[in-house]
Amino acid sequence: MSAAPLPPLPVPRPLMRLLAAAAAIVMIGALAGYLSWQNSIAAQREALSQRLALYSATLNAELERFEALPFVVALEPKLARMLADAANPQLRDELNRYLATVNAEAGSAQIFLLDARGTTLASSNWLSSDSLIGNNYAFRPYFRAALAGNTGRFYGVGATTRLPGMFIARPVRLGGRVAGVVVTKIDLVPLEAAWTDSGEKMLVTDQHGVVTLAARRTWKFATLGPLSQATRTRLEATRQYYTSPLLPLPFAWRSREQVAIGEHDYLVVSRAIGRLNWQMRLMGDLAEARSRAWLSAAVTGLALLALTLAALYARLRLKRLRERLAAQLTLERTVAERTAELASANLRLQAEINDKRQAETALRTAQAELIQSSKLAALGRMATGIAHELNQPLAALRSFADNTRQFLTLGRTQQADANLERIIGQTDKLGAMTAELKLFATRRPVRGHCDLASLRPTLDAALAPRLAAARARLCWDMPQPCPLPLEALAAEQIIGNLVSNAADALGDAAQRDILLQVRLYADEVQLQISDGGPGLPPDNPARVFEPFYSTKSYGSGLGLGLAIVAGIVRDAGGDIDAANLAGGGACFSVRLPLTVTDTR
Incomplete structure (x- = not known):
């Protein structure tokens, strides 16, 4: 007669609770890591999209510059x-x-x-x-x-x-x-060289998926994927890429927005370019986002584990306390009352914690909305300013081109030549605008050594037309010699932009002197440029350093001059302030340390 099977051993209840708590900690930690990953991806996608918009605008402008x-x-x-x-x-x-x-x-x-x-x-x-x-x-x-x-x-x-x-x-x-x-x-090679110098991972593909432009030379004339024989036949007939083998890039696409290159994963954003059905793609490394996700999961798990251990410890302590209280019958009522008070205090504390969490959540939401609104406002100002600045020269070019055509038809070559000169002037103006955008987007080493007294003749000659047009006079107040911890070109950029801005601000002011004062101290150099104009916005004078912000009328610049100056000063390790003078006018103060180590 066979023996009956033994019943399964019951799992102890404390072990079941421990396993359930461990599973809950793992799930909550994983959820925290996933949310951190999604937030990091969204933030990186936004940053990449903004940079890609600037790069695509530069490429479109370069193509359109020679269209006519x-x-x-x-x-x-x-x-x-x-x-x-x-x-x-x-x-x-x-x-x-x-x-x-x-x-x-x-x-x-x-x-x-x-x-x-x-x-x-x-x-x-x-x-x-x-x-x-x-x-x-x-x-x-x-x-x-x-x-x-x-x-x-x-x-x-x-x-x-x-x-x-x-x-x-x-x-x-x-x-x-x-x-x-x-x-x-x-020739678009100089534009590719600028991408390479910036360190960006960027490429441009045609309608067949062939890389036409790239920040890396090894990517050029490769493909995003294998080409069909019909496509290769069409390309060979036009000799578009001559003898290039058109081999696929060593990319492993995880999805439309994620690609693996070697041992690294990258987030990919794309944007349409020009009239040739091109696509520009910019890639950002996901290593930092992944590290943040793992760190968030680990911190959340450890925090929950600490809370669980604390709860277990409290439970054991309470159990021992109850055992002792059971032995002390005379103190039972007192213990019960104190236990009730402790529970009530715990509930109140929990309610306060919930209120604080809700307040923190509301604050974060308001901060995120404010940041997004600021980004949209800056993007709107940038788009409006650039569109207006470009539309005026383009309209003038169209008008001059039509007039030139009529003059040539009538044989009036002198008037046609004059119109061509005007067209050249307008193209130079468009080039200056794109150059200003490129200067704003590019950061170069600015720390160095120069003498402002030696630069003064060059600055006087460069600023003379602008000061004459504004009927202004530049008054110098500086020691001889006057050393500055800057490269000569960076010093000319700072002083030239600030003096030109002061000349623009004078308008119809009675006081038309612009004062430039330089003071040398043991550890820093201070420059102050003041004017007698209407002054800065009283609510927030520092807004003048924001990119694409300008108090001038449309057609008078992109609003990048003071932003470029602020960037140069920051790169040199200094500070810049703007304030209104008590008697009217504005004052810009630049402080440059003499002992900052050059990080080039």
Whole structure:
């Protein structure tokens, strides 16, 4: 007769409670780590998106800067005469020199003229060993688009120079028909070099997923994934990337927004670029976010474990207390009353803790909303200012271009030349705006050694036109010599921007003197620049150092001058303050330490 199976041993109740508490601690710690991970990802995505917006605006501006150049060159009568008499060596020589001059002034890589068969008749690099003259580019898409009467845009490696660039082509008409094509090539290598220097992990891909621009040279002309044979055939037909093997990048995509490169994971944000169906992608390392998540989970788990141990200890103490109280029957009532009082106090304390937690939650929510509102306000000011600043020169360029076309039609070359000078001035203005944005976004070492007394003649000469226009006078008050712990260019940036800002603020003020005072102390140098203008906003004078904030009217600048000055001063280890003077006007004070170690 077989023995009956033994019943399962019961699990002790204290062990079950211990296991349940451990499971709860693990779950709550995991939840805290997950929430920390999500918050860190959201914050990093926001920061990457803001930087990507600035980089994409810079790239779009660089592409748009040369958009009208081939159209303007196509209006030159020399091109039509060359297309009508292609064998004339004198015409070819004149046109080569003209294209070389325009190319040098515009800052483009190349400008060349193709006939209706795609053969190069004239080129700005006619004297170089890799001259384009005589080469046929009928296989290029930009030639076919321009020959059809449209604007051709194409990015690829030069079939002759082997150098990559953006090609913009416009038709040249002769007697109402398209007789040839003028092409401008733009070199984007300096822009890639700036990305590399910034340390960003960034790349730009075309509609096929081929990397056209990248912060890392090894990524260029690689692909996000394998290309189909049909796509490779199309690219080979146009020689867009010449002999590049177009191999996939060593990326492991976790999702659309996360990618692994080697042993690191990165968050990826993307943005559409220009008219070529490009995508710009910026990547940020997720190591810090992951570390924060693990730390949050560990801290939360340890805190809960400490609370649990404290609760267990309190429970044991209470049990022993009850055992002793049971032996002391005469003190039972007193113990009961004190226990009730302790429970009541505990409830009140718990209620106070809950109230404080709710107040802290409300405070964090209000702070987050305030930060978001400030970001949106700054972004709105930036977008409005840049759009307004760019629209005025663009409208002027369009007007001048239309007038020039009419003047050329009427044969009034002198007026046309004057309009071209105005167009050049407007393009210089647009270049200055983008340069100001680039200066604001770029941080360079500013600590050094210079003498302000030696820089004074240069500053006087540079500021003379601005002071004359404002009918102002700059009064110097400084020792001889006057050492500053700055690079010469950084010192000129600080003083030039502050003096120009003071000149702008004078308006119709009766007192038109601008005072620059320098005082030397044992451990620092102090500069003060004051004016007699209307002063700063009384509620918050420090707002003038915010990027894109300006009290001037639209069309008078992007509001980056004082932000650039504040950035230079901070990079030099100093402080800058702004205040209103009691008698009217504003005063900017700069303090620069003499003993800060250079961190370059």
